[in-house]
Amino acid sequence: MPDESAKWPRRGLLRGAGLALAAAPLRKALAADEPAQAPPRWMTEQGDTVADYGMPSPYERAVIRRIRDKQKMPTVISTMTPLQDLVGIITPNGLHHARCHAGVPAIDPDRHRLLVHGMVDRPMSFGMDDLTRFPSVSRLHFLECSGNSKFFKAALIKPNWTAQDTHGQVSCAEWTGVRLADVLAEAGVQKGATWMLAEGADACAMSRSIPIEKALDDAILAYAQNGERLRPENGYPLRLFLPGWEGNTSVKWLHRLKLGTQPFETRDETAKYTDLMPDGTALQFNFVMEVKSVITFPSPGKDPKQPGFHEIGGLAWSGRGRVARVEVSTDGGANWREATLQEPVLPQCLTRFRLPWDWDGGPAVLQSRATDETGDVQPTREKLLAARGPNFIYHYNAIHSWRVAPGGEVKLAV
Amino acid sequence: MPDESAKWPRRGLLRGAGLALAAAPLRKALAADEPAQAPPRWMTEQGDTVADYGMPSPYERAVIRRIRDKQKMPTVISTMTPLQDLVGIITPNGLHHARCHAGVPAIDPDRHRLLVHGMVDRPMSFGMDDLTRFPSVSRLHFLECSGNSKFFKAALIKPNWTAQDTHGQVSCAEWTGVRLADVLAEAGVQKGATWMLAEGADACAMSRSIPIEKALDDAILAYAQNGERLRPENGYPLRLFLPGWEGNTSVKWLHRLKLGTQPFETRDETAKYTDLMPDGTALQFNFVMEVKSVITFPSPGKDPKQPGFHEIGGLAWSGRGRVARVEVSTDGGANWREATLQEPVLPQCLTRFRLPWDWDGGPAVLQSRATDETGDVQPTREKLLAARGPNFIYHYNAIHSWRVAPGGEVKLAV
Numbered sequence: 063m064p065d066e067s068a069k070w071p072r073r074g075l076l077r078g079a080g081l082a083l084a085a086a087p088l089r090k091a092l093a094a095d096e097p098a099q100a101p102p103r104w105m106t107e108q109g110d111t112v113a114d115y116g117m118p119s120p121y122e123r124a125v126i127r128r129i130r131d132k133q134k135m136p137t138v139i140s141t142m143t144p145l146q147d148l149v150g151i152i153t154p155n156g157l158h159h160a161r162c163h164a165g166v167p168a169i170d171p172d173r174h175r176l177l178v179h180g181m182v183d184r185p186m187s188f189g190m191d192d193l194t195r196f197p198s199v200s201r202l203h204f205l206e207c208s209g210n211s212k213f214f215k216a217a218l219i220k221p222n223w224t225a226q227d228t229h230g231q232v233s234c235a236e237w238t239g240v241r242l243a244d245v246l247a248e249a250g251v252q253k254g255a256t257w258m259l260a261e262g263a264d265a266c267a268m269s270r271s272i273p274i275e276k277a278l279d280d281a282i283l284a285y286a287q288n289g290e291r292l293r294p295e296n297g298y299p300l301r302l303f304l305p306g307w308e309g310n311t312s313v314k315w316l317h318r319l320k321l322g323t324q325p326f327e328t329r330d331e332t333a334k335y336t337d338l339m340p341d342g343t344a345l346q347f348n349f350v351m352e353v354k355s356v357i358t359f360p361s362p363g364k365d366p367k368q369p370g371f372h373e374i375g376g377l378a379w380s381g382r383g384r385v386a387r388v389e390v391s392t393d394g395g396a397n398w399r400e401a402t403l404q405e406p407v408l409p410q411c412l413t414r415f416r417l418p419w420d421w422d423g424g425p426a427v428l429q430s431r432a433t434d435e436t437g438d439v440q441p442t443r444e445k446l447l448a449a450r451g452p453n454f455i456y457h458y459n460a461i462h463s464w465r466v467a468p469g470g471e472v473k474l475a476v
Numbered sequence: 477m478p479d480e481s482a483k484w485p486r487r488g489l490l491r492g493a494g495l496a497l498a499a500a501p502l503r504k505a506l507a508a509d510e511p512a513q514a515p516p517r518w519m520t521e522q523g524d525t526v527a528d529y530g531m532p533s534p535y536e537r538a539v540i541r542r543i544r545d546k547q548k549m550p551t552v553i554s555t556m557t558p559l560q561d562l563v564g565i566i567t568p569n570g571l572h573h574a575r576c577h578a579g580v581p582a583i584d585p586d587r588h589r590l591l592v593h594g595m596v597d598r599p600m601s602f603g604m605d606d607l608t609r610f611p612s613v614s615r616l617h618f619l620e621c622s623g624n625s626k627f628f629k630a631a632l633i634k635p636n637w638t639a640q641d642t643h644g645q646v647s648c649a650e651w652t653g654v655r656l657a658d659v660l661a662e663a664g665v666q667k668g669a670t671w672m673l674a675e676g677a678d679a680c681a682m683s684r685s686i687p688i689e690k691a692l693d694d695a696i697l698a699y700a701q702n703g704e705r706l707r708p709e710n711g712y713p714l715r716l717f718l719p720g721w722e723g724n725t726s727v728k729w730l731h732r733l734k735l736g737t738q739p740f741e742t743r744d745e746t747a748k749y750t751d752l753m754p755d756g757t758a759l760q761f762n763f764v765m766e767v768k769s770v771i772t773f774p775s776p777g778k779d780p781k782q783p784g785f786h787e788i789g790g791l792a793w794s795g796r797g798r799v800a801r802v803e804v805s806t807d808g809g810a811n812w813r814e815a816t817l818q819e820p821v822l823p824q825c826l827t828r829f830r831l832p833w834d835w836d837g838g839p840a841v842l843q844s845r846a847t848d849e850t851g852d853v854q855p856t857r858e859k860l861l862a863a864r865g866p867n868f869i870y871h872y873n874a875i876h877s878w879r880v881a882p883g884g885e886v887k888l889a890v
Contacts, residue, residue, distance in 0.1 A: 102587060104729075108551040108679050109579025112709045114540035115532070115570040119712045121585050122705050126528035137522040148703040149652040150614035155568055156530040157704065165523025171535050173516060197787050200564035200818055200828060238563040265522050288702065289562040290571065291536050295526045298533045315518075373611050404614055406820045414614060 118156075127157055128226060137165030137265075140207070141295075142230025145377065146361045151202070151404065151412040153233035155288050160295035161207050161231070163330070164265035167315055171291075171299035174263065176245075176283070180320035183250030190299055193283060196240035201282070201305070204379045204412045206351045207231035208308035208335060208456040214447065215455070216476070223474045224363050228462065229356040232379065234412035237303050239284035242277050246319075251278070255321040259328070260302050263317035270311045270335075271325035271347070272304065280305050283316065306381030306410040307349040308456070310335055340451035351381035353440055354459040355388055355415070355432035365470040369423035374401070378413045380434035387433045388415040394427035394463065394475075395442070401430070409435075426466040427475055443476070532570075541571055542640060551579030551679075554621070555709075556644025559791065560775045565616070565818065565826040567647035569702050574709035575621050575645070577744070578679035581729055585705075585713035588677065590659075590697070594734035597664030604713055607697060610654035615696070615719070618793045618826045620765045621645035622722035622749060622870040628861065629869070630890070637888045638777050642876065643770040646793065648826035651717050653698035656691050660733075665692070669735040673742070674716050677731035684725045684749075685739035685761070686718065694719050697730065720795030720824040721763045722870070724749055754865035765795035767854055768873040769802055769829070769846035779884040783837035788815070792827045794848035801847045802829040808841035808877065808889075809856070815844070823849075840880040841889055857890070 118125065125148075127141040139162040143153055153159075160166075171190050179185040210231035212218050220227070251274070258277045261269040272281070284303040285292060292298040297314030304312050310330065325331065325347070336344040355378035358364070366372045374392075378385045384407050389398040401415035415430065433439045441449070443460040465475035532539065539562075541555040553576040557567055567573075574580075585604050593599040624645035626632050634641070665688070672691045675683040686695070698717040699706060706712040711728030718726050724744065739745065739761070750758040769792035772778070780786045788806075792799045798821050803812040815829035829844065847853045855863070857874040879889035 102583070102677065104581035104583050105677055105679055105681065109576065109581040110708070111550065112541065112543070112553050112555045112574050112576060112580060113570075114542075116541075116572070116574075116707050116709055117570065118529070118704060119585075119706075119708045120582075121713075125704060127526065127530075128528075129526070136525060139526050141526045149612060149700045150650045150703050152566065152650045152702040154702045154704045155532075156527075156570075158530070160526050160530075162523065162526060166526060167518035167523040168534075169516070169518050171533075191781070195786065197832060198563060198789065198830065236564045236566045263516065263519055265519055267519065286563045288566040288568045289564050290532060290539060290568045292533075293530050294524070294533045295530055299535075367605070372609060375612065406822065408820065416612065418611065 125157070127159065128230070130227070138163060139165065140209070140231065142226045143233045144226045145230055145356065145358050146225040146364050148358070149375070151234050151377070151414050152288065153235060155235065155290065155293050158233040158235060158287070158293065158296055159207065159231045161309060162264070162295060163268045166295045167264045168294065169263060169299060169315060174299050174317065176300060176316060177318045178245065178249045180259070180322050181252040181255035182246070182321055183252060184248075186249045188245070190285065193240055193245070193300065194285060196244050198238055198240055199282060200236055200238040202234065202236050202408050202411045203303070203305045204232055204234045204410060205309050205312060206379070208310065208351065211458045211462070212455060213443070213458045213460065213476070214450070219474070219476055221474055222362070225356055225358050225361040228474065231309070232377075232412070235287040236289065237282060237284045238286040239282040239303065242281035242283050242302070245283060246277065251321060254323055257322050257325050259318070259320040259322065259326040260311070260313040260316060261318040262313045263315040268310070268313060268330055269326070269328040270313055270331055271328065272311060274321070276304055276307070306351060308335070308351055311349060335456065337456055338453035340453065348457060352457065352459045353380035353382065353385070353432050353434040353438045354378070355430040355440060356462050357390070357428050357430050357464060360428065360466060360472045361464055362472050362474060365472050366421055366466070367470060369421050372419045372421055374417045374419045374428065376415055376430050378415055378430065378432035379411065380432070380438065381410060382438060383409045383435040385413040385432055386435045389431045390415070390417045391429045391431070392419060392426045395429055395461070398431065423468060425468055428464045428466060429461050431461050539571070541573065542644070544641070544645075552577060553579065554623070554645065556640045557647045558640045559644055559770065559772050560639040560778050562772070563789070565648050565791070565828050566702065567649060569649065569704065569707050569710075572647040572649060572701070572707065572710055573621065573645045575723060576678070576709060577682045580709045581678045582708065583677060583713060583729060588713050588731065590714060590730060591732045592659065592663045594673070594736050595666040595669035596660070596735055597666060600663045602659070604699065607654055607659070607714065608699060610658050612652055612654055613696060614650055614652040616648065616650050616822050616825045617717070617719045618646055618648045618824060619723050619726060620793070622724065622765065625872045625876070626869065627857070627872045627874065627890070628864070633888070633890055635888055636776070639770055639772050639775045642888065645723070646791075646826070649701040650703065651696060651698045652700035653696040653717065656695035656697050656716070659697060660691065665735060668737055671736050671739050673732070673734040673736065673740040674725070674727040674730060675732040676727045677729040682724070682727060682744055683740070683742040684727055684745055685742065686725060688735070690718055690721070720765060722749070722765055725763060749870065751870055752867035754867065762871060766871065766873045767794035767796065767799070767846050767848040767852045768792065769844040769854060770876050771804070771842050771844050771878060774842060774880060774886045775878055776886050776888060779886050780835055780880065781884060783835050786833045786835055788831045788833045788842065790829055790844050792829055792844065792846035793825065794846070794852065795824060796852060797823045797849040799827040799846055800849045803845045804829070804831045805843045805845070806833060806840045809843055809875070812845065837882060839882055842878045842880060843875050845875050
């Protein structure tokens with residue numbers, strides 16, 4: 063049995079510590095040894111066939127992505143993963159969040175090419191079959207939109223927000239592709255090249271400038287997620303993937319890389335994705351998504367239904383490496399207990415944390431505070447707002463609070 | 477950069493070793509610095525919206541499960557995962573193989589209950605909400621049908637089989653649920669209880685007897701796969717999950733557990749899922765899926781298109797623990813080279829292996845040979861057939877061979 067199980071209280075311990083599972087709703091003593099009721103319909107008739115490509119049960123139809131902040135332009139889309147409905151660390155591909163600046167292009171993979179040019183010895187154009195011949199890598203990584211948790215502006219906050227609304231622009235998958243460093247080595251990076259333009263093949267040619275160090279370090283040209291080819295909204299047939307960096311830099315539908323000596327100052331890194339400082343200047347190229355966490359149970363819509371034992375659970379992540387520790391408070395930050403982390407804990411990957419909680423039925427404020435392997439700790443909301451000033455929009459990573467009312471209803475607390 | 481990258485040859489090394497990527501098809505020198513062609517259609521018009529629940533690109537519609545050995549009864553279904561089309565270790569839920577004995581029941585989760593009875597102190601009935609209150613665990617595990625690779629009978633083998641046909645009844649997911657040991661502790665396992673009946677809520681009440689040691693060790697009552705609730709064909713809303721054991725023992729649509737002092741001798745462990753020995757007696761309860769592997773590239777339908785550099789890739793797994801080593805031969809077993817294993821290597825989990833291959837364009841026979849952490853090694857086909865005799869059907873795990881013809885066509889070699 064894996065290690066983590068030893069940390070969980072067993073029955074005797076649950077009892078002794080007053081953490082016993084509530085008796086009434088959890089069990090129903092049976093008079094007879096065999097079930098008494100008539101069998102349900104699905105045991106009396108043959109079932110359905112199995113589809114070529116399966117879908118969730120119709121009973122799960124409420125578990126869907128939702129579009130955030132509908133824009134005037136219907137192809138400016140930001141969808142959010144239903145974190146409160148999910149468990150573990152993998153996000154199923156159908157629910158991976160997606161941010162699209164000009165909708166989802168319907169790309170024919172046989173006609174898609176990646177151009178590598180600029181400061182390279184040999185300008186090159188690669189088809190998908192060329193790229194998949196390179197040695198491949200697969201890694202589990204989170205992907206987070208820099209605009210996830212738009213909590214800097216109090217006016218934007220809606221009190222009925224769920225975990226999907228507050229944190230749903232983060233997801234996690236096993237990404238497979240080839241090392242960008244290998245492809246750039248084929249083209250030959252010229253001395254003095256310090257920046258790389260990455261451009262997508264969508265109608266707005268979404269593009270970002272990437273420092274060459276990142277390109278040569280752990281960048282992937284990804285063509286698959288969770289085993290199968292990328293989903294269209296996640297960049298089919300090819301995307302850049304920059305572990306730990308804000309999502310928009312992992313340019314989707316990637317068709318062009320150009321090397322140069324300075325940032326290319328594209329629209330997407332001047333008009334957007336910059337952080338306005340208190341003095342009115344813009345902080346550009348603030349790439350790394352810092353340490354962050356959110357409790358997914360209990361959370362709005364996922365109320366504890368009665369006092370007694372519950373398992374608090376949630377997700378933590380850091381663009382700087384592994385999550386080292388997650389502490390949980392049930393009293394708004396006065397006291398903290400260390401949660402168990404689900405193994406394996408991987409760098410730049412969602413990490414599931416869990417903590418037993420004996421809810422006394424009274425009011426509670428649930429918080430999680432993650433620390434990463436570099437020692438970075440999530441700040442309080444007050445500290446973050448004071449440090450970043452009133453103009454910030456992106457990279458909000460403060461400790462998040464859910465308020466549990468005596469009846470069990472969970473609401474956003476800011 | 478992760479460790480594995482250091483093991484891959486870099487450009488200079490590729491050249492020096494004669495492993496250079498073939499020049500002609502891989503690159504197209506460009507006269508100008510900027511792309512010359514007209515932009516593709518998808519760059520000139522706004523794209524589609526993002527669905528509530530996403531699906532693969534229409535260009536991937538050939539990547540589907542296929543039904544194996546169609547039976548007279550249409551609800552006796554065995555589907556196979558398209559391993560040759562997948563990368564990494566995660567199987568997307570829509571492509572997870574499924575074996576159904578009476579079709580897929582359409583279970584209402586609010587009406588589904590799990591009965592725990594027999595030799596327990598307190599017979600109990602659990603609803604889904606009761607079960608999800610228990611402490612949860614998530615683990616990445618393979619699931620393999622004991623009838624995967626029906627290679628014992630030469631008459632059954634078809635020369636045009638792909639990796640999907642030969643090995644597609646294995647898949648891998650992050651399974652989440654509660655420890656069966658915790659649930660049994662609530663009911664109170666009586667002294668002397670040594671076996672547990674696990675029964676499904678499908679129309680055939682598929683059922684197996686499980687030794688109590690396994691039930692109390694690492695067994696999970698699983699309600700989710702890859703983050704979301706189980707797919708209907710994989711047991712929605714609840715299944716038993718027994719890491720490393722033959723798939724049918726991980727009873728789907730689980731609605732009853734009964735503890736007793738001996739096996740329950742159900743139809744599914746007498747008329748099926750036994751191994752007929754040379755002397756005509758039946759070996760029952762042969763649970764563990766032993767160490768095994770398959771090369772997914774190159775493989776039938778995934779031919780190397782020209783000589784030069786290719787990456788041989790595939791999957792290895794063992795029901796006894798971690799994969800320790802995978803060796804690959806390109807000459808039918810005369811010489812072996814050790815492949816790189818994709819991290820993390822997890823117990824009872826698919827493990828991806830990779831090896832660079834400089835194909836000279838001549839005939840080749842590709843084989844992989846996995847060893848697990850207990851020291852078990854895949855046997856040759858000849859040794860396995862000699863050891864198990866002519867009546868065996870299940871638990872075939874011999875070294876598998878693909879034959880590459882001079883033109884690159886890959887075919888099954890037996």
